[in-house]
Amino acid sequence: MTRQTFQVRILDDRIGHSVPFPEYATEGSAGLDLRACLDAPLTLKPGQTELIKTGLSIHIADPSLAAMILPRSGLGHKHGIVLGNLVGLIDSDYQGELMVSCWNRGSTEFTVEVGERIAQLVLVPVVQAEFEVVSAFDQSKRGEGGFGSTGSH
Ligand SMILES: O=c1ccn([C@H]2C[C@H](O)[C@@H](COP(=O)(O)OP(=O)(O)OP(=O)(O)O)O2)c(=O)[nH]1
Numbered sequence: 001m002t003r004q005t006f007q008v009r010i011l012d013d014r015i016g017h018s019v020p021f022p023e024y025a026t027e028g029s030a031g032l033d034l035r036a037c038l039d040a041p042l043t044l045k046p047g048q049t050e051l052i053k054t055g056l057s058i059h060i061a062d063p064s065l066a067a068m069i070l071p072r073s074g075l076g077h078k079h080g081i082v083l084g085n086l087v088g089l090i091d092s093d094y095q096g097e098l099m100v101s102c103w104n105r106g107s108t109e110f111t112v113e114v115g116e117r118i119a120q121l122v123l124v125p126v127v128q129a130e131f132e133v134v135s136a137f138d139q140s141k142r143g144e145g146g147f148g149s150t151g152s153h
């Protein structure tokens, strides 16, 4: 198990009390569930998108890491509640509140309850690229083929 310590700030007094602090649900969980730090339940009509506070900020600090905010599969599949930005990318130097763009892509309204788990945060490794401009690449087997090029006769 890889564990690393990150600084977080609690921006809403309810975190750790009526709104639980994020935690891994099981030993093998990749994602930490993020909760809606709302003042009141929020009903999302079909097609509606709202930016929801989490009450937390994290300073990843290490440029070789980032965090991604991903949808929860149950909410997305059963209720059509996904992310307005599809995926949220948290930069290692971001120090602001973690925000979740909640999009009701379904056809019925859905009410997000105060403290409900709305998305999940995953820490991921990052490599920053340096570019070496060349006139040609060493030829690979695939070459320029893509978009379904493999397996065609
Ligand atoms: O779902 C998200 C996505 C982003 N962020 C925060 C963290 C991230 O580091 C910052 C900027 O995100 P991004 O680079 O994706 O957005 P941008 O539109 O390019 O804004 P900026 O010009 O601030 O980089 O916003 C969130 O809190 N939630």
Ligand SMILES: [Mg+2]
Residues within 6 Å of the ligand: none
């Ligand atoms: Mg950006």
